[in-house]
Amino acid sequence: MTAPHHGRQLRKNDLAKFEHTYKAEIASVSQLTAMERLYRIQIIDPEERRLFSFKPGQFVMLELPGIGEAPFGISSSPSSRDDIELCIRTAGNLTAWLARATRGMRVGIRGPFGTSFPMETMHGQNILLIAGGLGLAPLRSPIAYVQEHRNRFHQVEILYGTRDPSQLLFTFQYDLWRRDEIGLGIIVDKPDPAWKGPVGLITRLLEPIIAGKDEAFIQNTSAIVCGPPIMFKSVCAMLNEAGIPMQKMFVSLERRMHCGMGKCCRCNVGSTYTCLSGPVFDFWSVMNLKEAI
Amino acid sequence: MDASQAQNRTYLGMPLARPRVAFFELSSCEGCQLQIVNNEANLLDFLSLVTVVNFREAMTEKSDAYDIAFVEGSVTRADEIERLAVIRKNAKVLVAFGSCACFGGVTQLKNRFKDPAWVKKQVYGDRSIQTNDTARPLEDFVSVDLRIYGCPVKKEEVEKIVTHVVLGRSIVQPKYPVCMECKENENTCLFDLGEPCLGPVTRGGCDSWCPNSRFGCWGCRGPAEDANVGQLQVIMKQYGFTEETLLDRLECFGGFAKDAEQLRTNMKLSPRRHEGTK
Amino acid sequence: MIFKVCEQEELRRLFDILAADNTVVGPVQTGLDRNGSALNAFKPVADYTNLNLGYTTTKLSAKSYFLPFRESLASFQIDGNDWQKTVDYHCDRPIVFFGLHACDINALNKLDKVLMGNTYPMPYYAAKRKNMFIIGIDCQPQPFCFCRSMGSDTVLHGFDLFITDIGNRYFIEIQSATAYNILARIKTRPPEEVDHLQYMAIAAHKNKQFTSRVDTTDLTKILDMEFQSPVWKQWGDKCLGCGTCANVCPTCYCYGVEETVDIGLRSAQKVKTLYSCNIVDFAEVAGGHNFRSERHTRLKYRYYHKHRGFVEAYEESLCVGCGRCGEACLAGITVPEVIASVRGEES
Numbered sequence: 001m002t003a004p005h006h007g008r009q010l011r012k013n014d015l016a017k018f019e020h021t022y023k024a025e026i027a028s029v030s031q032l033t034a035m036e037r038l039y040r041i042q043i044i045d046p047e048e049r050r051l052f053s054f055k056p057g058q059f060v061m062l063e064l065p066g067i068g069e070a071p072f073g074i075s076s077s078p079s080s081r082d083d084i085e086l087c088i089r090t091a092g093n094l095t096a097w098l099a100r101a102t103r104g105m106r107v108g109i110r111g112p113f114g115t116s117f118p119m120e121t122m123h124g125q126n127i128l129l130i131a132g133g134l135g136l137a138p139l140r141s142p143i144a145y146v147q148e149h150r151n152r153f154h155q156v157e158i159l160y161g162t163r164d165p166s167q168l169l170f171t172f173q174y175d176l177w178r179r180d181e182i183g184l185g186i187i188v189d190k191p192d193p194a195w196k197g198p199v200g201l202i203t204r205l206l207e208p209i210i211a212g213k214d215e216a217f218i219q220n221t222s223a224i225v226c227g228p229p230i231m232f233k234s235v236c237a238m239l240n241e242a243g244i245p246m247q248k249m250f251v252s253l254e255r256r257m258h259c260g261m262g263k264c265c266r267c268n269v270g271s272t273y274t275c276l277s278g279p280v281f282d283f284w285s286v287m288n289l290k291e292a293i
Numbered sequence: 294m295d296a297s298q299a300q301n302r303t304y305l306g307m308p309l310a311r312p313r314v315a316f317f318e319l320s321s322c323e324g325c326q327l328q329i330v331n332n333e334a335n336l337l338d339f340l341s342l343v344t345v346v347n348f349r350e351a352m353t354e355k356s357d358a359y360d361i362a363f364v365e366g367s368v369t370r371a372d373e374i375e376r377l378a379v380i381r382k383n384a385k386v387l388v389a390f391g392s393c394a395c396f397g398g399v400t401q402l403k404n405r406f407k408d409p410a411w412v413k414k415q416v417y418g419d420r421s422i423q424t425n426d427t428a429r430p431l432e433d434f435v436s437v438d439l440r441i442y443g444c445p446v447k448k449e450e451v452e453k454i455v456t457h458v459v460l461g462r463s464i465v466q467p468k469y470p471v472c473m474e475c476k477e478n479e480n481t482c483l484f485d486l487g488e489p490c491l492g493p494v495t496r497g498g499c500d501s502w503c504p505n506s507r508f509g510c511w512g513c514r515g516p517a518e519d520a521n522v523g524q525l526q527v528i529m530k531q532y533g534f535t536e537e538t539l540l541d542r543l544e545c546f547g548g549f550a551k552d553a554e555q556l557r558t559n560m561k562l563s564p565r566r567h568e569g570t571k
Numbered sequence: 572m573i574f575k576v577c578e579q580e581e582l583r584r585l586f587d588i589l590a591a592d593n594t595v596v597g598p599v600q601t602g603l604d605r606n607g608s609a610l611n612a613f614k615p616v617a618d619y620t621n622l623n624l625g626y627t628t629t630k631l632s633a634k635s636y637f638l639p640f641r642e643s644l645a646s647f648q649i650d651g652n653d654w655q656k657t658v659d660y661h662c663d664r665p666i667v668f669f670g671l672h673a674c675d676i677n678a679l680n681k682l683d684k685v686l687m688g689n690t691y692p693m694p695y696y697a698a699k700r701k702n703m704f705i706i707g708i709d710c711q712p713q714p715f716c717f718c719r720s721m722g723s724d725t726v727l728h729g730f731d732l733f734i735t736d737i738g739n740r741y742f743i744e745i746q747s748a749t750a751y752n753i754l755a756r757i758k759t760r761p762p763e764e765v766d767h768l769q770y771m772a773i774a775a776h777k778n779k780q781f782t783s784r785v786d787t788t789d790l791t792k793i794l795d796m797e798f799q800s801p802v803w804k805q806w807g808d809k810c811l812g813c814g815t816c817a818n819v820c821p822t823c824y825c826y827g828v829e830e831t832v833d834i835g836l837r838s839a840q841k842v843k844t845l846y847s848c849n850i851v852d853f854a855e856v857a858g859g860h861n862f863r864s865e866r867h868t869r870l871k872y873r874y875y876h877k878h879r880g881f882v883e884a885y886e887e888s889l890c891v892g893c894g895r896c897g898e899a900c901l902a903g904i905t906v907p908e909v910i911a912s913v914r915g916e917e918s
Contacts, residue, residue: 019658021645066305092857106653255854256855256862259828263685272880456831481630482901527902
């Protein structure tokens with residue numbers, strides 16, 4: 001006996017999406033800092049690999065059977081279809097296990113999930129990519145997009161701040177970014193004796209970039225901001241002050257997640273699902289999320 | 294399975310260490326250790342995860358070369374302080390095993406009497422027994438790396454924790470109170486049945502063992518994270534239970550020592566309640 | 572819509588027909604509370620006489636039959652450095668619910684929206700939900716019922732048939748072809764004008780019984796305005812953070828997932844457990860940061876999810892006004908009182 005219930009018709013395909021896991025392999029691990037590693041991950045089945053695609057800003061759920069599952073923003077170029085790269089800080093149970101992982105370990109991947117940075121709508125504009133700490137990890141994907149389509153954008157500036165020089169991520173990439181005519185400013189809060197760059201908070205780097213710019217520049221600028229709430233709050237306030245519309249500033253929020261699919265409620269901010277309506281939000285939406293800032 | 298085979302165990306291709314494990318008991322009933330021996334179904338799997346080098350309840354051989362020491366019981370005697378210091382020195386990981394080791398447990402009930410000599414006399418009569426005036430948790434003497442709560446510990450939880458240790462996973466204890474699991478077990482709330490219960494403030498993980506048998510919680514696992522004992526006090530009163538009833542429960546296992554002390558102050562009782570000299 | 576009327580004794584025949592091939596779950600009296608009032612629970616029932624169709628409410632909702640407190644999402648076989656994941660949707664045998672009140676059926680309809688309606692329908696829920704036969708039954712408003720304020724005192728869909736006691740006979744509303752065919756096996760007749768009048772009289776009488784209410788006017792806006800209101804702190808001070816409100820709630824669906832390795836290291840499990848947003852680590856992330864470390868922020872979040880966020884997404888509240896949370900809360904925190912206090916009303 002079955003009962004005819006309501007709502008839209010569910011097809012088997014829809015339902016199978018829920019716990020669908022790509023089996024993947026860690027293709028390489030590189031140590032970026034004491035706490036962060038970059039994992040190159042390849043879906044094993046070539047047909048599945050061909051079908052997997054994502055947009056900059058989206059995340060995947062990475063699973064180690066029996067150990068756990070957690071969301072990670074993708075740090076690699078969306079055009080690279082062979083593998084994805086995840087920059088992971090050792091913080092909890094799963095990441096501690098990953099820190100011991102070596103090449104060849106088999107992991108599960110679900111996704112990609114969530115919203116993305118609207119790169120196409122930024123064509124023809126100036127872009128400010130502003131990162132604090134681990135916030136550079138999700139920015140590396142839109143940066144790669146910009147590199148691959150450099151002539152579609154005007155002035156592009158990366159502003160990056162960390163606590164101290166030992167925490168700088170992706171140092172091997174800085175020259176490559178500059179070579180593609182992407183401005184790169186780096187600032188640290190606590191310099192070591194060898195540090196020759198600027199010292200202070202990220203807003204110190206931002207100030208000269210937007211100061212004295214004419215209305216045409218400001219109106220034609222979008223910003224992508226990733227970092228801890230206190231950082232993106234002050235950065236976005238400064239950008240807003242300069243006249244950049246809030247709906248042209250994008251931030252990526254980080255929350256606890258157990259499903260990635262708008263069910264478990266662990267990622268809710270106010271009562272908005274970070275996994276469905278985010279992780280990428282424009283700043284106007286963030287302003288309307290009661291608990292976000 | 295012999296030791297050399299076991300050394301090669303892996304999980305997801307990662308080699309796993311096989312820790313040498315020792316069990317010790319201070320002042321206790323050894324009921325927590327019994328939980329491990331009791332678990333026939335998984336005992337072999339358990340023994341292939343770790344090498345047990347010292348376990349009075351299950352074997353006669355002894356060794357002082359161990360990585361993990363499970364210490365059951367509270368410290369009530371001078372010689373136990375010395376033994377504990379040696380165990381601490383030998384062990385990489387010292388586990389406070391059960392409520393006595395974590396909080397003092399039932400043995401710390403003697404701490405609430407004013408006159409230790411009277412207590413001794415009531416319990417041991419004229420026999421000459423060396424025992425300290427108070428029963429103390431391990432952490433009062435040595436640093437403790439891991440706590441396994443419960444009177445007794447729950448064998449499923451011990452298994453899970455040992456598996457996690459072998460896998461190198463961090464141990465996360467439930468932070469929620471007993472009510473979570475009690476509701477999951479679809480029990481009728483004991484307050485609705487007119488019985489007192491510490492479930493709303495006690496750390497879960499026991500699968501609401503006592504309330505499942507219609508027996509109110511006595512708080513053996515100590516306070517849940519962010520436990521609202523003050524509100525429970527209000528509730529107990531509303532349901533017609535005396536402060537004494539609450540105090541008895543808060544004091545029973547020692548996990549709520551601070552709250553019990555606060556309640557004693559509110560009740561204008563001396564820190565040690567009973568005169569105990571008659 | 573098709574209506575029928577049957578004699579009371581026919582309901583027993585209907586039960587026997589359904590129970591012959593199916594698991595029937597219905598309200599059963601399980602005991603008395605400390606005041607001598609009946610305690611009821613939804614249990615599998617084999618004998619019609621064990622059903623307590625005149626029940627007032629149940630302590631727990633019927634949730635465990637479609638959103639079990641604990642459910643395996645997947646299991647893994649571990650083989651060297653390789654593994655196989657097996658997903659089991661637990662598509663069990665159908666369940667017949669015999670005697671759900673309107674609020675509890677409305678709760679299912681709300682859950683359908685979030686668990687079956689969006690981009691990622693949840694197969695674990697869908698498998699059970701699609702395999703239910705629901706008989707609703709009318710009820711008497713209790714002092715804690717505020718379903719009328721939440722628009723859940725009547726139910727428009729989501730069931731197979733709904734019966735109303737109109738005095739020595741039942742008035743039956745038929746919603747599904749399955750129900751129509753099954754009803755053909757018992758003795759019914761089309762309702763007459765006198766039945767209609769009796770039904771309307773009973774409905775009118777019921778409407779007058781409600782004593783508890785929640786003013787939902789502009790509630791989404793008011794909740795935003797009063798986000799910093801000191802009343803949240805006051806309720807938070809009372810809250811035990813025990814999760815009972817969520818566990819007894821027919822619509823709370825939040826959960827946590829835990830993976831564990833079996834002690835033999837040959838298999839692993841991925842288990843979902845219903846969780847509560849009032850529990851201290853609900854919004855704690857790896858590394859230890861907690862987005863809602865204070866008790867009142869978690870309590871507030873629960874109200875925001877139910878009475879603001881869900882309304883924004885689905886134009887209805889995630890609360891059916893069954894009042895179970897307030898009845899179960901040892902600290903006496905009730906929805907009508909909390910919302911009245913946020914609105915600045917004396918309750």
